[in-house]
Amino acid sequence: MKQNDYNTLHYLLAMLKMYEICDIVASPGAQNARFNCLAQYNDFFNCISVIDERSAGYVAIGIATEKHCPVVITCTGATASRNYMSALTEAFYRKIPIVAITFFNPETNKYSLSPQFVDRSVSQNDIKALSVELPICNNAQDISNCIFLINAALTTAKEKSMPVHINCPAHNDFENGNFCNLPENIWKTETYHTIDTSIKKSLINRSVAVYIGSHKEFSKEDALALSEFADSWKIPVLCDQTSGYKGKNKVMISQIASMLRMHEQKPDLIIDIGGICGEYSSKSLFKNTEVWRISEDKEFKARYNTPLNKLFFCSENTFFTQLKRTNENQEKDFYAYMKTIVDNITYPDLPLCNPLVCQQLAKYIPNNSSLHLAILNSLRSMNFFNLDKSIQTSCNVGGFGIDGPVSTIVGQSLCNPDKKYFGVIGDLAFFYDMNVLGQRDIKNNLRLLVVNNNGGFEFRVKTGAIEQNMKNDAEKLISASNHNKGGVRGWAESCNYEYMSARTKQEFMDKIQNFCQNECDKPIIFEVFINVKEEQDGLELMQMSNRDKFEESAINLYKNLKNIIK
Numbered sequence: 001m002k003q004n005d006y007n008t009l010h011y012l013l014a015m016l017k018m019y020e021i022c023d024i025v026a027s028p029g030a031q032n033a034r035f036n037c038l039a040q041y042n043d044f045f046n047c048i049s050v051i052d053e054r055s056a057g058y059v060a061i062g063i064a065t066e067k068h069c070p071v072v073i074t075c076t077g078a079t080a081s082r083n084y085m086s087a088l089t090e091a092f093y094r095k096i097p098i099v100a101i102t103f104f105n106p107e108t109n110k111y112s113l114s115p116q117f118v119d120r121s122v123s124q125n126d127i128k129a130l131s132v133e134l135p136i137c138n139n140a141q142d143i144s145n146c147i148f149l150i151n152a153a154l155t156t157a158k159e160k161s162m163p164v165h166i167n168c169p170a171h172n173d174f175e176n177g178n179f180c181n182l183p184e185n186i187w188k189t190e191t192y193h194t195i196d197t198s199i200k201k202s203l204i205n206r207s208v209a210v211y212i213g214s215h216k217e218f219s220k221e222d223a224l225a226l227s228e229f230a231d232s233w234k235i236p237v238l239c240d241q242t243s244g245y246k247g248k249n250k251v252m253i254s255q256i257a258s259m260l261r262m263h264e265q266k267p268d269l270i271i272d273i274g275g276i277c278g279e280y281s282s283k284s285l286f287k288n289t290e291v292w293r294i295s296e297d298k299e300f301k302a303r304y305n306t307p308l309n310k311l312f313f314c315s316e317n318t319f320f321t322q323l324k325r326t327n328e329n330q331e332k333d334f335y336a337y338m339k340t341i342v343d344n345i346t347y348p349d350l351p352l353c354n355p356l357v358c359q360q361l362a363k364y365i366p367n368n369s370s371l372h373l374a375i376l377n378s379l380r381s382m383n384f385f386n387l388d389k390s391i392q393t394s395c396n397v398g399g400f401g402i403d404g405p406v407s408t409i410v411g412q413s414l415c416n417p418d419k420k421y422f423g424v425i426g427d428l429a430f431f432y433d434m435n436v437l438g439q440r441d442i443k444n445n446l447r448l449l450v451v452n453n454n455g456g457f458e459f460r461v462k463t464g465a466i467e468q469n470m471k472n473d474a475e476k477l478i479s480a481s482n483h484n485k486g487g488v489r490g491w492a493e494s495c496n497y498e499y500m501s502a503r504t505k506q507e508f509m510d511k512i513q514n515f516c517q518n519e520c521d522k523p524i525i526f527e528v529f530i531n532v533k534e535e536q537d538g539l540e541l542m543q544m545s546n547r548d549k550f551e552e553s554a555i556n557l558y559k560n561l562k563n564i565i566k
Contacts, residue, residue, distance in 0.1 A: 006183045007171040008137050008146055009035050012101070013042065014182040015150040019158065021070045021099065022046050025060045027053045029076020031103035031116075031170040036074065042182070053080050057087025060098050070097035070157045077104055077170070078116035088127035091163040098163040099154070100128070106136055106169040120167050129162035136169050143185070144305055151189050151308070152300045159191050159298050159313065187307040189300070195314065195322045202269075203323065207334045208235045209267040211253075211282070213274030213303075214242035214397045223247045225320040232325035234333040240279040240383045241373060241393040249335045254383035254542075255342050257281040267334070272303060273316055276397045278379045294319050347384075352505040352530055353538025354381040354451050358424065360509065361449065362387055364516035369420040372409040375400055377539075378424040378451065384542050406433040406448065413446040420445050422516075427452040430488065437495045446523040447515065450488050453530040492525040500526040 013035070016022075024047045026036045039045045048063075050056035053075045060071040075081055081102040091098045108114035123131060132149040135142045153164045192199070210230060218226070227247030230237050236251040257279075266285055272293045283304050292310040293302060302308035312319055350356040354377050362385035365371060370392045373379045379395050387393065394412070396404055405425050413421035423446075430450045492499040498520050502508035508528055515526045 005181075006137065008134050008169055009038055009171050010182055011137060011143065011146050011186065012134065012150060012166070012168060013038055013045075014184075014186050015147065015154060015188070016072065016099075017042070017044050017182065018186060018188045019070075019154045021072060021154065021157075023060075023063050023067065023069075024048070024072040024074060025050055025056045025063070027051060027056050027073075027075040027080065029080060029103075030172065031076040031105065032074050032101070033076075034170065034172045035101070035103065035168070053083035054086065057084045057098070057100075058090070061087060061091055061094075061096050064091075064096050064098060070099050070154070072099045072101055074101040074103075076116075077102070078118055081118065081120065085124070085127055088163050088165075089124075092126045092128065095161045096163065097157040097161045099157050100163060100165045102165065102167050103170040104167060120165075123165070127163065128165045129160055130156045131165040131167070133167040134169065147186050148302070148305045148307075151187070155189050155191065155300045155311065159300075159311075187309075189302075189308045189311050191311045191313065193313050195312065195319065199310075200323050200325075200328065203233055203325075204328055204330060205332045206269050207265070207267050207332065208233060208269045208271065209285075209334065209338075210235065210237045210271045210273070211277075211285070211303075212237065212239050212243035212245055213272075213277035214395070215244045215274040217244050217392075218246075222317050225317045225324075229320035229324045230335070233330055234335050236335045236338045238282070238285075240277055240282075241371075241379060241387070242278065242395050242397055243274060244393075246389040251335075251338050251342060252383055252386060253277075253279045253282045253285075254380065255345065256338055257285060265337070276400065277303070278375055278395060278397045278400065279383050280380070348541050350538050350541060351534035352502075352508055352528070353535045354378060354424075354426075354453075354530070355384060355538045355542045356505070357449065357451055357508070357512075357528055358382040359385055360512045361422070361424065361516065364513045365391060365422060366420055366517060367391065369422060370394070370412055372405065372412060372421070372423045374405040374423070374425040374429045375402070377426055381539075381542070382424065402429050402432050404433055405429050407436040409448070410436050410439060410442060410446065413443065414441055417443050417445055420447060423448045425450055427454065427488075434491055437491060437497070442523055444520055444522050444524075448523075448525045449515070450525060450527045451530060452487060452527055453532055453535050487529070488525055488527045492527075496522060498522040498524045500524065501529065502526070503529045 022045050024039050024045050026047055026049055028049070028051060039047050048059065050059050056073050060073045064071040073084060084100055088098060088100060102120060105114065108117045110117060110119050130153055132153050134146050134149055137143045137146055150166070153166050156162060157164045210226065223246065226237065226245065230249040235249065237245055237247070237249050238251055238253045239245050240253050267289060269290045269292070270286065272291055286304050286306040290309050291302065291306060292312065293308055294312045294314065294316050295301065296315050298313050300311065350359065358381040362382070365387065367388050367390040371387070373382050373393065373395045375395060375397065396408055405423065409421055409423035425448060427450060489499050489501065500511055500515060502511055511526065515524060
């Protein structure tokens with residue numbers, strides 16, 4: 001069958017079959033008719049008809065209780081789905097895995113005065129552990145998203161033994177004769193509660209990397225377990241400034257991602273831990289790569305909607321301790337390959353830009369201090385540079401919004417008056433959160449570096465084509481330029497801060513060490529004014545988009561490294 005012969009219903013049924021969920025309690029209706037028809041014609045499914053949805057839900061509970069496996073209930077649109085609530089409440093509190101599949105007419109919405117429409121965008125907390133709405137599968141991206149969401153729902157039902165809800169677009173195209181065939185371009189996440197020897201064997205002589213998103217502070221025991229695991233298998237630990245890892249084989253993602261894209265020598269297996277990562281360049285590392293994830297809380301999470309091959313329900317310490325290499329043969333040294341590339345990269349002479357600011361800050365920031373980075377441009381720029389292990393770093397990547405970077409670093413600084421707290425913040429984010437500057441408890445251990453490039457530089461990066469076509473008109477609403485034209489000085493001095501500024505590269509270079517290391521009886525704000533063109537040039541240099549601006553040795557190094565990774 002061709003790909004376009006399959007719709008969302010085919011993928012849903014194919015995934016149910018892959019997860020070995022065969023029992024379906026179906027109630028009659030128009031919206032779910034095509035789904036019921038496809039299931040009826042497939043010998044894998046055991047279909048039972050129950051007219052009353054209230055009874056259907058409890059019949060499913062009875063089956064699931066006896067068979068100890070998930071059971072599907074399915075009904076049409078309108079109030080039929082409301083009749084599932086009492087049974088789903090029962091399933092929630094008894095931890096019974098019911099997969100409630102409801103259907104909606106994609107041509108209707110709550111404003112269209114269409115008959116039989118009900119709004120399922122919200123529901124009670126105690127009737128499901130997870131709820132997803134599947135897209136109409138019109139293209140490859142739709143199919144990818146659809147398969148990902150179904151995996152999340154079915155994994156949750158099976159592994160948490162909880163009810164889940166899948167809202168599916170109705171496809172009543174009975175003129176399509178494809179009743180029996182199901183798509184094969186699908187994937188399933190394998191789950192593990194214990195770690196056996198076969199898992200360790202699959203690490204031998206492969207290009208493996210550990211990837212860490214934002215992470216809570218590692219305990220000594222957890223850091224040691226990861227360090228020894230990585231060192232024993234000769235694999236890199238890919239981090240950004242929010243990862244919190246300070247052990248062996250650490251490699252900054254930003255330093256390596258561009259080089260790996262150039263040479264197409266990516267990891268063929270990534271072991272993923274931690275939360276959201278603000279380093280966008282890492283997305284390409286996950287494409288066409290096998291991915292494992294460690295999930296102590298049994299949550300289904302995978303980066304960038306990429307297939308998640310294995311999900312381990314254990315602690316990170318358990319995983320890395322049990323899979324540490326003992327006497328297995330390991331000829332491939334993927335960490336040495338990455339480290340050699342990083343050690344040979346020579347960055348060019350940067351203009352006055354955020355990467356230069358972070359480069360020099362990394363050079364002069366005192367040991368045992370703390371650094372908070374605003375999202376996106378400031379975080380991305382600092383991700384290119386290594387900091388001393390004694391320096392704590394953080395960034396508000398949870399909600400990942402403009403809110404609160406100044407307030408967060410102020411809150412941190414109040415906890416330890418004897419420790420210096422630094423913040424790197426763009427002008428838009430700074431002025432958004434400047435009210436906290438007048439907080440009366442702020443002490444002289446706070447130092448803020450404001451990168452003032454006259455607007456939201458990130459919006460210029462993301463909307464470059466729009467800005468190019470609109471010319472200066474983009475500054476009005478897209479990048480929000482020319483607000484707060486007087487800069488930070490007035491605010492800083494009115495709040496009794498020590499104020500510093502730089503408008504040229506030389507002026508910045510002359511002052512950055514004093515900002516970082518000199519003692520002062522006031523909190524300090526250092527405002528660095530940056531030209532947007534130089535900001536853009538600096539970012540392109542750091543991302544290696546123009547190879548001519550980097551030393552030939554860094555670009556051609558790959559040719560001499562094949563013996564390391566063989």
